[in-house]
Amino acid sequence: MRKVAVLGSGAWGTTLGQVMVDSGQQVLIWGRNKKVVREINRRHSNRRFLKGIDLPRELKATTDIKAVLEFADVILVAIPAQTLRENLVEWKGFFPTDLPVISTLKGIEVDTQFRMTEVIQEVLGIEKSKLGLITGPNLANEIIMRQPAGAVAASENQEIIDLITDMFSTNYFRIYPSKDLVGCEFAGAAKSVIAIAVGMAVGMGYGENTQGLMITRGLSEVARLGEAYGATPLTFLGLAGIGDLVASAQSPLSRNRSFGEVLGKSGSIVKARQQIVKTVEGVYSAGAMLELAHRVGVEVPIIEAVSDVVAETLKPKDALDRLMKVSIKAEI
Incomplete structure (x- = not known):
């Protein structure tokens, strides 16, 4: 004991x-x-x-x-x-x-x-x-x-x-x-940000296809970012990565997903903060992860979109429009 x-x-x-x-x-x-x-x-x-x-x-x-x-x-x-x-x-x-x-x-x-x-x-x-x-x-x-x-x-x-x-x-x-302590910590931080993105898509009325897009491309972003800081890419395919992301992005119990949903539906960060009063870690981690990505030259368009939305420099609908115009590259 x-x-x-x-x-x-x-x-x-x-x-x-x-x-x-x-x-x-x-x-x-x-x-x-x-x-x-x-x-x-x-x-x-x-x-x-x-x-x-x-x-x-x-x-x-x-x-x-x-x-x-x-x-x-x-x-x-x-x-x-x-x-x-x-x-x-x-x-x-x-x-x-x-x-x-x-x-x-x-x-x-x-x-x-x-x-x-x-x-x-x-x-x-x-x-x-x-x-x-x-x-x-x-x-x-x-x-x-x-x-x-x-x-x-x-x-x-x-x-x-x-x-x-x-x-x-x-x-x-x-x-x-x-x-892989580094990879597990990156995965845990990023899932909160991606869950907000998924929630925004749901709040705007989009279905499973859009959610699947956000989850998988979001996972790809954090795997690339984590690898640049010494993480093992396979970590992001396990419980700490895709497991945590799926649970947070698809559960109504998730604060980050719920926050994103209110944000996507209302377009208002103020209303989202009023309705989800507990700590929503993705709001804080989005900008920090974007800064980490900039340091190593890794593109993270979903994380960047969430960062801009919570900073109130971009509307949720405009964020999704911007994501759909990102230049096409190899999926994996």
């Missing part, structure tokens, strides 16, 4: 906490919201993020960040991607640097264009060999009900991969290993 600190009491942090309890780990969740923490401890629920779900009694929570870090053998990071740096800076003075740190975050930092494990490395000075990632087609509202699902354990260190596999393996949650 390992003692795992989960930093983040939202839907995903709470869900992964339940998975780890089911796998036999001792889990303590940290959250800022006193009401959420109290409810997890007393009512064994988290109605703000996971309505109608009864949580394991063994799952505990606290608002004391120092206490949760002192408790831990392993640290799991499950806070919004764009808040990672500011939180780590706040915690740096007492954050242990000798423990494994597992990221669950899917995004690219806006200001630096860093992947999330790069942010952790830079702020805390933690060795790359201590870092890992769990990623894949993982919608919290399904996994919390213990529906069968799979994920990828990614790290450049096999010991960390084995650790993640042991921490999360249950009879409903299956883990697959990967040493």
